[in-house]
Amino acid sequence: MFNIRASQYGPIIVNGYAYPFINQWVFQQWTNNLTYASSFSYGFTQNGDLIPLFDESLILNAYRNGVAPLMVITPLDEEGKFSNELASIVLNNVAARNRLINNIYNTVLRKDYYGVDFDFEFLFPDDADEYVLLVSQMRERLNEIGAVTLVALAPKTYTEQPGLLYEGHDYKGLGEAADLALLMTYEWGYTYGPPMAVAPINNVRKVLEYGITQIPPEKILMGIPNYGYDWTLPYVQGQSVAENLSIPEAIARADGVGAQIQYDEIAQTPFYEYIDAQGRQHVVWFEDERSLRAKLELVNEYGLAGVSFWTVMDPFPAASVLLNQMFNVVKVI
Numbered sequence: 462m463f464n465i466r467a468s469q470y471g472p473i474i475v476n477g478y479a480y481p482f483i484n485q486w487v488f489q490q491w492t493n494n495l496t497y498a499s500s501f502s503y504g505f506t507q508n509g510d511l512i513p514l515f516d517e518s519l520i521l522n523a524y525r526n527g528v529a530p531l532m533v534i535t536p537l538d539e540e541g542k543f544s545n546e547l548a549s550i551v552l553n554n555v556a557a558r559n560r561l562i563n564n565i566y567n568t569v570l571r572k573d574y575y576g577v578d579f580d581f582e583f584l585f586p587d588d589a590d591e592y593v594l595l596v597s598q599m600r601e602r603l604n605e606i607g608a609v610t611l612v613a614l615a616p617k618t619y620t621e622q623p624g625l626l627y628e629g630h631d632y633k634g635l636g637e638a639a640d641l642a643l644l645m646t647y648e649w650g651y652t653y654g655p656p657m658a659v660a661p662i663n664n665v666r667k668v669l670e671y672g673i674t675q676i677p678p679e680k681i682l683m684g685i686p687n688y689g690y691d692w693t694l695p696y697v698q699g700q701s702v703a704e705n706l707s708i709p710e711a712i713a714r715a716d717g718v719g720a721q722i723q724y725d726e727i728a729q730t731p732f733y734e735y736i737d738a739q740g741r742q743h744v745v746w747f748e749d750e751r752s753l754r755a756k757l758e759l760v761n762e763y764g765l766a767g768v769s770f771w772t773v774m775d776p777f778p779a780a781s782v783l784l785n786q787m788f789n790v791v792k793v794i
Contacts, residue, residue, distance in 0.1 A: 473760060474767030476578075476611070476643065476682055478533070483774055488519075489757035491773045494784040496791045498773070499611070500530055502549035503568075504537025506621075507550050509560030511568060512717035514537060516552070520572060525627045529793050531611060532568060536581055545583045545625075552591035566602050575793065576609035579639075584629025593634035598742035600639060611682075612639040613769075616668040618648050620675075636676030643769045644672050647686040652703050656692040656744045660685065661728035662755050669763050678764040685756055687770045687777045689747025707775035711747035720745075729755040750779035757787055767791070 476497040479488065485610040490496075500519050504512040523530040536548035548711075551557045565577055579596055599745040600610035612635050615626045622628070636642050665683070672681055688713040690703035706714065720733040732746045746785050760768060770780070784790055 470788045471761070472791045474641070474682060474791050475786070476531070476767070476769035476786065477773035478769070478771050478772050479519060481514065481519045483519060485522060487774065487776055488522060489526065490776055490778075490781065492523070492528050494781050494790050495528045496767070496793060497531050497575065497578075497611075498523045498528045499533045499769075500574075500774075502533040502535045502537060502580065504535060504539070504541065505547070505551065505564075506539065507547060507554075507557065509551055509554075509557040509562075509564060511561075511564045512537065517572070520574070523785060524794065527792050527794060530573075531576050531578045531609070532565070532572070532574045533578045533580055534565060534707070542772065543582070545588075545629075547583055548581050548592075549585050549588050552588050552595060553778055558591075558595055558598075562599055562602060565572055565599060569597055569603065569608055570606070574608065576603060576611065576640075578611040578613065578643075580613040581629070582613075582615065583625045585625075586628035590631050590782070591629055593638050596635055597638035604640075604664075609640045610638075611641040612644040614672075616644060616648075616664075617673045618667045620671075632672065632675035636680060638676045639777070640680070641682055641766060642672075642676050642680050643682040643684060644668055645684040645771075647684050647738075647771065650690055650703075650746050652690070652705065653701070654692060654703075655698070655701075656690075656694070656697045656703070656746065656748045658725065658728035658730035659689060659748070660752075660756070660761075661725075661730060662752075663727055663729075665756065669759060669765075673763055679766050681763075681765045682767050682769045683756065683759060683765055685753065685768050685770050686748060687767050687772055687775060687780070689745060690725075691743055691745045694742040694744060706745065706747060708747055708749070709775065711745055712749075714745065722749075724751060748777075750783065753777075753779050754783055754787075761789070 718735040721737040
């Protein structure tokens with residue numbers, strides 16, 4: 462199934478999420494090191510009809526550059542808002558669920574996608590089994606035409622982990638249902654949360670250590686963030702909102718304010734602090750070559766299938782360098 466270029470480091474599957482409006486120059490920088498490009502995202506209606514996504518340009522450019530495009534399915538309503546109620550309605554209505562499966566299948570054929578990437582987050586706990594069924598039925602249909610099914614999972618560390626983010630994701634069931642399972646090992650540091658690393662390696666390890674007990678490691682993709690955050694201090698819960706930064710922006714800001722970039726050895730992540738023109742203190746957490754290398758080393762350590770970047774909308778030069786040095790990126794087309 463896979464065409465693997467010769468390399469001493471072994472194969473790795475690399476997925477990257479992209480919006481249809483991605484800058485083509487940026488996308489071009491990634492394509493040599495991508496197996497899949499997940500086009501974000503199709504929504505759907507209560508009766509299982511897909512909400513159109515005009516991503517033909519992304520699909521065309523992916524194929525031109527040897528990258529297999531995947532269609533992402535999320536429970537986005539007609540206003541573009543995430544809805545776990547919408548997900549629940551469709552998952553529990555056999556006719557709507559079958560209609561959604563048929564519509565996905567027909568779209569894969571019509572647009573020549575290489576497969577589907579399910580990203581149903583914050584599912585109600587009672588919908589966990591129905592979600593497994595949806596993914597399983599979709600995989601069965603797609604495998605008949607050689608297409609793959611990927612499912613994105615919340616970063617759980619144990620089976621009965623409480624919280625709406627986790628309870629609707631059955632690792633074992635979804636791992637069996639899909640061809641590949643992406644563990645979204647990021648967003649510990651996030652827009653509305655307190656300042657910390659986005660993907661501290663100690664937390665990433667905990668998710669992987671649980672994940673491989675439920676899902677064969679050769680099916681697992683580890684999530685990697687391609688961004689950072691700038692928090693204005695002091696952090697006030699319910700009020701503070703961190704600024705999202707690309708990695709080049711984070712590095713340029715450090716240079717611009719004369720900040721010394723430090724490295725947290727526990728989180729294996731860089732950060733820096735500075736005072737802005739208004740006299741406010743800031744802290745920035747982001748990724749760099751060191752933190753990325755530490756994460757990529759986990760692929761071999763745990764025997765994973767590969768990694769998935771959220772997102773490839775911005776450059777990450779270190780990613781290309783390290784992937785070329787450490788691995789052989791699998792190409793399926």
